[in-house]
Amino acid sequence: MNLFTDFGSRIKNVLESLDIVRENRSELDFSRISVESPRDASHGDVATNAAMVLAKPLGTNPRALADQIVAKLKEDPEVAAVSVAGPGFINVKLSIAYWQKLLKVIVAEGTEYGKSAIGTGRKVNVEYVSANPTGPMHVGHCRGAVVGDTLANLLEFAGYDVIKEYYINDAGSQIDTLARSAFLRYREALGEKIGEIPAGLYPGDYLVPVGHSLADEFGTSLRIMPEDKWMPLVKERTIAAMMVMIREDLAALNVHHDVFFSERTLHADGAARIRNAINDLTFKGHVYKGALPPPKGQLPEDWEDREQTLFRSTEVGDDIDRPLIKSDGSYTYFAADVAYFKDKFDRGFNEMIYVLGADHGGYVKRLEAVARAVSGGASKLTVLLCQLVKLYRDGEPVKMSKRSGDFVTLRDVVEEVGRDSVRFMMIYRKSSEPLDFDFAKVTEQSKDNPVFYVQYAHARCMSVFRQAGEAFPDIDFATVDLAGAIEGNISDSNELQLVAKLAEYPRVIEAAALSHEPHRIAFYLYDLASAFHAHWNKGKDAHELRFVNDKNGELTIARLGLVRAVASVLKSGLSITGTAAPDEMR
């Protein structure tokens, strides 16, 4: 049940019943009508701009039209009061009975409350993380992983059919480098002294166990093979080992993908699928042979004019045409991307979302160009760029260098800070905004740490249930009909304010899903937690507002219905963010 869509349709019904609207119905655009909660609660519970939006096309003035709408709205038994304010806002005050009905629904729906149907029938592919399988995940991957995972959860909650996907970049030259690095560790495992790892190879210790398992499997046989013989064998094992490690890293963050898509499968059988994709583009007239103009501004030292096979992406919105086949005849990374997109398109997704780091900003236009050319506009591609995360320790920036192997791994961060804190902090900011992540602040279990604030609110809800159980040993609050007691008992304005906050949840879900902004969930949860803590504290002064009233079991049951509603929305939202809703925090 969604308060705003409910009243949206009531208001539309009222409009349709007005003569002036019926006579001009075809010229009116109802989509610009908004139904929302007024910024200032004293204005009422629901406000609409309908009169202002429609007055002009109807050739009347907003106040006059508003008066007509108000007269009709007053007939609604669930409307307590209606007024016109300012330039023509219509403010509606809901009856207490309406709030009680809404609260009953929320209690009954539990963690199902807030689910939406806006995504019904839409298949969405969310691709995120997609780190190269050349080592453990480092902290830089964190944000994209959490944002992507949360967005996918959110879309699923909003009714979309969602696939979480990971694109394994296991085909490029960095994989050859990885295999050579592993081969060195293999020789080391056989007892050879390898000394310092040569520049250009991956120095990390995480390849040591791979060397050992290669030695266990192959003995000394690889050592006497030429590189082109051992390379595929070593590559295969090493990638597999890296992916095991990466999956463990992701699991530590509570991130789980449905599909791991290997780039190598595109290159298999003489790159059949890449050729197929290029043929498809060629057939549609997007491919030609030619040379690119040199880049504007500073000319690279080694610039050479070469003929390549190019994608005419400028015709579909890109700034420059993009190479598909290099001058030596091999395929570019981008060519594989085209084939990968085509694969997704053929799998029937209506929308593909790519969650990428800000350093891929330059890649966005060409991906969009691919989507237009391959799908002919039938499929939507959205790129969500996450700005960089700056790490701090006690206010000092943490320096990292991937080359020297001196970087903070994702696992380190999760172990030091905790999964929930990492996840929540990573979305507690718009993703288009850079993010400062300070270990000291995030570890602190109090101020500056919104996740504890929200989780504490949930734990406090559970605590109220425990307290109520002690006050009323005869009542089983886990099974009693909480919703049934609400009517007639929940009517205090402080309580109704809390219900109003709960009423926003479905709207927040829809807005966040449509705009691909998972951070809104985190901010909403913080707000809700704040409203709950505030109400809880009022019980200190005003004992009659306490949830547990040991002289009135029925009232207590009703108020526990409110607490249950708050708890289940908190739990629902926290589960979208992938964090726990603890029953107690001691």
Added chain:
RNA sequence: GGUCCCAUAGCUCAGCAGGAUAGAGCGCAGGAUUCCUAAUCCUGAGGCCGAUGGUUCGAAUCCAUCUGGGAUCACCA
């Protein structure tokens, strides 16, 4: 030089498909616990929403230009 992101309180940031008197946390000043967990709450001070134009009943929000900060540019993956 091109492209993308950003600019809101002293600091870090929200601002809900353009709406009414622009919000929160931190910090600062004060206060609340015999009482459901003080990991909490309440009160106060603090603003030319980077600048200039435009769109309209109405702009922090949309468009253009400018200024300032960040990212990126290549047959690399």
